[in-house]
Amino acid sequence: MRNQIGAIIIAAGLSSRMKIFKPLLKIGKKTAVEMAVTSMQQAGIQEILVVTGYQWERIADTLDTTSIQLLVNEQYMKGMYSSIVKGVTNLSEKIKAFFLLPVDIPLIKSRTLQEIMTCYDETQAGIVYPVFNDIKGHPPLISTKYKEAIIANNLPGGLRSLLENYERDTAKIEVVDAGITMDMDTQDDYVNLLEYYLARSIPNEAECRAILKKFGTPMHILQHGEKVAMLACSIGKALNEKGYNFNRDLLRASGMLHDIAKGRPCHAEAGGEILMNLGYPQVAKVIAAHMEIETKDCENITEEEIIYLADKMVNKCNIVSLEDRLRLSYEKYCHQPQAFKHIERRLKEAGHILNKIIKITGLSEERIIAFDQQGESK
Template sequence: MVSAIVLAAGMSTRLGEPKQLLSIGKRTIIEEVINNLLATEVEEVIVVLGYQASQVKKLIAGQEVEICYNKDYKLGQSTSLKEGLSSINDDCRAILCMLGDQPLVKKETINQLINEFEAGTELIVAPEYKGRRGNPVIFSADLKSEMLEISGDQGARELIYKYYNQIKLVEVEDQGVIFDIDTKEDYLKLLNIIN
């Protein structure tokens, strides 16, 4: 089983408003991220909420996802990752970490990463676009205990450095893997891309 953890608990401090709730077309950013995941070979989607959780929850309540709340979201991304990890299915063999502000990642790209993980023996599979490593990243469930020990405002980046010799980088034709929304300029750029 491949389980996806969507990290969507952040406070969007640089943007000044919850980026998960920003509109892109007929949907919000978080709805687009979830819809893309649900259209892939991922078998379980866990969405970790924190800041403005009740508003986001209303938007995604009808989706086939498990929602969990990170009461410690102000302490950084690692707390959301741990919250998501505590909810994954015991049969999970791969953990796909998805950022809640990456609506442009194509479902084909996600499936490509899953297929590369299943075909290989590497502990980690990550996309690369024009030489830049991006997200989402797939981690072997064998790394779960180490992922639960991460602290601070980072995801599992330190494991990427630690296991650099056991990473498969997959070159993709999808700029969405390196595009996330941190500022108003990013959001305006996103609107230009989709229109």
């Protein structure tokens, strides 16, 4: 079935609002059009049509046309819809559904495309939209049963207006991909997109919330994770002021997501596996260590140790001393000596980490607890 899904990338316009030719804007080492093509290829899409128009020769010089089909829409001045029709008209007969992606939305994860295709297979819907934090994004996957309607359409409102007529044949899938809503209409949009690209190995705050929502995380776990993230980022900032170089985004994401698998057996490892499968190995590594860790008696501090300590110092949603955490744990588990023994051992490890941080930063435990009143340090 997957070899019957194609992709149409629209790269024909003037880029009039941007004032710079968007298909060839650099994102890392590739152009926007190359990024869009690569995402489709990594998702296993074999038939990829790139519809060009304005400055089509420059795009042709950029792309490997042995792996994609380059189309020139000589009527591109009539607007984007003419380019959509050009692409749809040139789909091969074997294609049963196609992605439609404007070139100025180039940072779609290949995993997102795979999830959309899975939704298409499972729901048998004629149109599937990806959704990120309740916002519908690109690219839709559209059945070729609507091919003739698209070609014949001359109503105002373009493709969006046409597809709204088939709402009953539509499915939506929640994805963990802010890129589906990020375009490049302005210079500021381009700057934001570049910042997102450079940090793409770690989920941003909105993506963390989407992950938590996707896995049905209860509110009390969300609130605990937010407090752990705040404390971890504040500790990381204090250490950075002493010459360390901790990634605030990694600490924030790991704190927010560390209990995503809470309630499952070996929930730390299970959470790490979830993040690994989502394509975030750095976060996975930190999360997997938040219940069992072996500290070293030296001044080297790791992200794993910061999250481990922050988790142990946050009781529900309150930052407490390790002594208070031990007392609270004893009150809860005094009739379960084996369970309390494990807690006592973990808090002892947390104490080793705390002592290292105190030695490096000069902060007392009381000052660290006071981060609760100060909020997250930037």
